[in-house]
Amino acid sequence: MSDLFDTAADAPEPPKGPRPLADRLRPRALSEVIGQEQVLGPDAPLGAMLAAGSLSSLIFWGPPGVGKTTIARLLADETDLHFEQISAIFSGVSELRKVFEAAKHRRANGQGTLLFVDEIHRFNKAQQDSFLPHMEDGTILLVGATTENPSFELNAALLSRAQVLVLTRLELADLERLAQRAETDLGRSLPLDGPAREGLLEMADGDGRALLNLIEQVMAWKVEAKLDTKALTTRLMRRAAQYDKSGDEHYNLISALHKSVRGSDPDAALYWLARMLEGGEDPRYLARRITRMAIEDIGLADPNAQTHCLHAWEVYERLGSPEGELALAQALIYLALAPKSNAGYTAYKAARAQAKKTGSEPPPKHILNAPTSLMKDHGYGKGYSYDHDAEDGFSGQNYFPDGMKRPVLYQPVERGFERELKKRLDWFAKQRLQRGN
Structure with a gap:
């Protein structure tokens, strides 16, 4: 038999040393998965598919560390399909051909293939199209994973043949359950007091894998008594919040910022401004968008709003970060509390139509x-x-x-x-x- 199908000959040696905590705690059945009830529950899409014995191709859309790979692997186990995993970052046309040929060979021998494609949005249009005939003839059951919006990143033809399921960040209650599972595996409790424990969960930012990595670090410390929040943050750097300046998170947060201003909520507006700045957003982009808010949502109800934004923009250009960011924050507060009118914006659109x-x-x-x-x-x-x-x-x-x-x-x-x-x-x-x- 060809080496293409004889994977044992080329199988790498198992790594030596202790397995990472995240690997040891990987669920062995779907019932052990923490969170994602909206997908895995009895009346949820996957639960209903498995109950009916009819699994279709899927696209998992969600942030890192929420279980996309694990759920795909467990789905293969539940449905007696061979699990094949590739990453769109490292795979090209030649690798895809090998995967499809291997799947055809398995199918001829009565074995189906669940092909899990990580970062599937990284494939170009032609590469995405290459999946279609193999999905249609049953050679593969495709499960793609993406952190980007499938509506924008995946071909319409591919989306029409797969159901998109949204996986969400883990809630604090989910992360607490995961921490307890880790403590059971390690045989001891985290050396943290109550507030510090909650702080550790917050540091994970909804990412289960990140939490387990943090727990491994904390458990390796030699401490005599439980640490408080200050001691924890001194020893452990907070995980950077997920923020992609060119992706969905960028547009989601600027939308939240704009709607907070429109809704006259300065506190919410300041929060989203801070989230974007902490994520590394360009303050000049924010200055431009804030000025647009003055034109679109305040308009002539307060003609000073636009002037205030332009002055704040100029102050930022003169002072730079971080001092100039305060001028943007103050402009945002002014906009949130200003009287609102989109009459000028609406009139202009109507004039264009006329x-x-x-x-x-x-x-x-x-x-x-x-x-x-x-x-x-x-x-x-x-x-x-x-x-x-x-x-x-x-x-x-x-x-x-x-x-x-x-x-x-x-x-x-x-x-x-x-x-x-x-x-x-x-x-x-x-x-x-x-x-x-």
């Missing part, structure tokens, strides 16, 4: 300049009223294309400075009505 609808309709001739006699002969500028010469500085004449029904685009709200603008707008509308315009 412009597309009316095409190339010319302005009315009475507001066109007539620098030549020919243009005057064709009625350019005829009947134009100079508003400064009119009563109250308002002529009320028409400025839209001839024959176009006058739209109402800008509709100010009864908040902040727009309350004043609404009074002016209503007065102008009344004058037009009285003058038949």
Whole structure:
């Protein structure tokens, strides 16, 4: 038999030394998996599939350390499928061909294959397409794992043949259960008092594997008494929060920041600002987005909001980090507490829609300049009223294309400075009505 299928000949020697805690505590059955009830529960998608004896191809979408690889391996055990694992980071076309050929050989001998592809979003379109015929003819049951949004990173054809299941960060209660399981395996309790223990769980940031690695470090310390939070943080650096400046987390957090401002919650806005800055976000990007919030969500309800943001942006450019970040924080507080109006933003979008609808309709001739006699002969500028010469500085004449029904685009709200603008707008509308315009 070819070496392609005789894996024993090429199998690496097992590593020497003690197995890491995370490996020792890897669940041996789906019932031992901590968390992810929304996927594994009796009425959840995977639970229902297994109960019906019909497992389809899957995409696991979730952050690191939540059990994607473990669940895939256990699914293979539960369904008597051969488990094959590859990583899109290290695998290319030649490796995929070998995997597909091996799966075909197993299938011919009555053995199915569950192919687990880690970081599947790293494969390009052609590589993703290569899975399709083997999924359709039953050669492989694909289980892909990704930390990125499948809607953006995976081909529509691949998504149509697989069900996307969302795995979530482990809750503190889940992490506590995992810590207790680790203590049982190690035969002793963590040398931490209550607050320090909770602090250790928080350091893991919802990542079970990270927690077990932290526990191994703590258990290796030679201590006489239980450590408090200060002693723990002195000895152990806090794990960096998960934040991908070019991925989903980037857009999720800026969305949370924007909506907190729109919802007039300065505390939430400051929290999300701090999360992004702690994650290494470029403060200049935040300055630009904060200024946009002033335009989109405050608008003319408080004309000073935009100026305040521009000044904060300038202060940051002069001071840099970390001092300049305080100016951005103060601008954010100002926006959150300012009166809100998207009337200008809505009016602009409506104007764009009207412009597309009316095409190339010319302005009315009475507001066109007539620098030549020919243009005057064709009625350019005829009947134009100079508003400064009119009563109250308002002529009320028409400025839209001839024959176009006058739209109402800008509709100010009864908040902040727009309350004043609404009074002016209503007065102008009344004058037009009285003058038949």
